[in-house]
Amino acid sequence: MNGHQNSPGSKELSTSPDSALKTPPQLKPADGKLGILIPGMGAVTTTFIAGVEAIKRGISKPIGSVTQLATIRLGKRTDNNTPKIHDFVPLASLNDLEFGGWDIFEENCYDAAVQAGVLERPLLDQLRQPLEKIKPMPAVFDSEYVKRIHGPNLKPKASKMDHAEMLMEDIRQFRERSGASRLAMIWCGSTEVFHRPAAVHQTLKDFECGLQKNDPEISPSQIYAYAAIKSGVPYANGAPHLTVDAPALMEMARDRNVPIAGKDFKTGQTFMKTLIAPGLKSRMLGVSGWFSTNILGNRDGEVLDDPGSFKSKEESKLSALEMILQPELYPELYEHIYHKVRINYYPPRGDAKEGWDNIDIFGWLGYPMQIKIDFLCRDSILAAPLVLDLVLFMDLAQRAGMRGIQEWLSFYFKAPMTAQGLYPEHDIFIQLMKLKNTLRWMKGEQLITHLGLEYYD
Ligand SMILES: NC(=O)c1ccc[n+]([C@@H]2O[C@H](COP(=O)([O-])OP(=O)(O)OC[C@H]3O[C@@H](n4cnc5c(N)ncnc54)[C@H](O)[C@@H]3O)[C@@H](O)[C@H]2O)c1
Numbered sequence: 001m002n003g004h005q006n007s008p009g010s011k012e013l014s015t016s017p018d019s020a021l022k023t024p025p026q027l028k029p030a031d032g033k034l035g036i037l038i039p040g041m042g043a044v045t046t047t048f049i050a051g052v053e054a055i056k057r058g059i060s061k062p063i064g065s066v067t068q069l070a071t072i073r074l075g076k077r078t079d080n081n082t083p084k085i086h087d088f089v090p091l092a093s094l095n096d097l098e099f100g101g102w103d104i105f106e107e108n109c110y111d112a113a114v115q116a117g118v119l120e121r122p123l124l125d126q127l128r129q130p131l132e133k134i135k136p137m138p139a140v141f142d143s144e145y146v147k148r149i150h151g152p153n154l155k156p157k158a159s160k161m162d163h164a165e166m167l168m169e170d171i172r173q174f175r176e177r178s179g180a181s182r183l184a185m186i187w188c189g190s191t192e193v194f195h196r197p198a199a200v201h202q203t204l205k206d207f208e209c210g211l212q213k214n215d216p217e218i219s220p221s222q223i224y225a226y227a228a229i230k231s232g233v234p235y236a237n238g239a240p241h242l243t244v245d246a247p248a249l250m251e252m253a254r255d256r257n258v259p260i261a262g263k264d265f266k267t268g269q270t271f272m273k274t275l276i277a278p279g280l281k282s283r284m285l286g287v288s289g290w291f292s293t294n295i296l297g298n299r300d301g302e303v304l305d306d307p308g309s310f311k312s313k314e315e316s317k318l319s320a321l322e323m324i325l326q327p328e329l330y331p332e333l334y335e336h337i338y339h340k341v342r343i344n345y346y347p348p349r350g351d352a353k354e355g356w357d358n359i360d361i362f363g364w365l366g367y368p369m370q371i372k373i374d375f376l377c378r379d380s381i382l383a384a385p386l387v388l389d390l391v392l393f394m395d396l397a398q399r400a401g402m403r404g405i406q407e408w409l410s411f412y413f414k415a416p417m418t419a420q421g422l423y424p425e426h427d428i429f430i431q432l433m434k435l436k437n438t439l440r441w442m443k444g445e446q447l448i449t450h451l452g453l454e455y456y457d
Helices: 017-022 043-056 110-114 121-126 130-131 160-178 204-212 222-229 249-257 269-282 299-304 308-327 379-399 407-414 428-441
Strands: 033-039 097-103 182-189 235-237 258-262 286-296 338-345 352-363 368-376
Touching: 017 130, 033 160, 033 222, 033 258, 033 379, 043 097, 043 110, 043 130, 043 299, 043 379, 097 160, 110 121, 110 130, 121 130, 160 182, 160 204, 182 222, 182 379, 204 222, 204 249, 222 235, 222 249, 235 379, 249 258, 258 379, 269 286, 269 308, 269 352, 269 368, 269 428, 286 308, 299 308, 299 338, 308 338, 379 407, 407 428
Parallel strands: 033 097, 033 182, 182 235, 235 258, 286 338
Antiparallel strands: 286 352, 352 368
């Protein structure tokens, strides 16, 4: 029903995991600066950059960031060897990050952060100098893809291929200006309207021909992704729309040894879902209904008020639950689940979203019970550390010689990308294990299976 099978003929699956496991990569050191390029410099981006600047100055702590705070166990539990992840693998230091990006609005990062209204003014004022220096480059934008907003900071009218060339020139100039030895790009722009992969997305040749001919199925985010991959820059997609999850761009990323990842940051309500649903399933408790509704009033909420953009978000939010519960394996528990997701634009709340979940569950002998969640969250506060971790890990992946889809970063996404024919793993605890085992593998350490029998022999 949802493709929970491997396809043996798939190109992505052609390397056996055993042969891959035998040869840990040669990790290149994180020498020099890492430039972070971000299409979309709104609430999430400014909260991320301001946060990094505050942490660098010792004003704040990197709460929520696995790369900065988490440890990783090595060897047996009795070995007591749990270094911090950033001491275990060579990650770029926060002091070596340089920021740049694009937006349809001209405001610098300080003004955009004030406008986003996520961080308090006294904090922003302490960071005014570094934030004011970051000014968005003119954007590649198409109002067919993002409908509710209009801004003046656009590239001149041109073909989609010309726009890709202009972005590549921006990337080249940013590299030179910032002195960065490596770059990573992460989409934090608005959610584009829902599109399925079309004929033009099937091969790189089709795609490049489509860029020349202005094919309407090629979105602005795909033009950024094309420019990034062609420039050898890893690309991650923080929004739910179609970008690098199209065969042409996946092929290009593999051929050019560029890591890609996506999609849609796993933050508020879906984060809660991926915590709770695996727990219910682990105890074989049934779910008959899951109703999720949100109010939010930031610009993201305004864009998502458009049905086309909402559809992108809805698809991404709906898929997680079905994949976790696997109704085809547990029909008596999940076959008849009614799952509904609503997002309501409600300006008074700004970025302080509220998400309600009503979960109808059933237990022993079918007796019904209910769970209610009221998550008063802050969207961009939850997303900012994910942006940091993703750019640092994407850069690490590139230095490890990893290319194409980075499934080990599924931990961060609502709709994780996988190889063709593979179903995505949505359970956040399995995702975390996968992430940490990938780091162990990179360093030639033993993987941890959690079997534990050796302690009882
Ligand atoms: N917790 C979260 O905040 C969260 C979780 C999951 C996904 N996301 C996604 O992250 C993205 C950013 O969220 P946000 O709250 O910062 O939104 P935002 O509206 O504050 O910022 C998005 C910015 O992108 C700009 N933009 C739109 N199209 C562009 C283009 N083609 N080129 C350059 N800039 C463009 C807009 O002008 C805007 O400033 C959204 O797509 C959102 O759905 C956010």
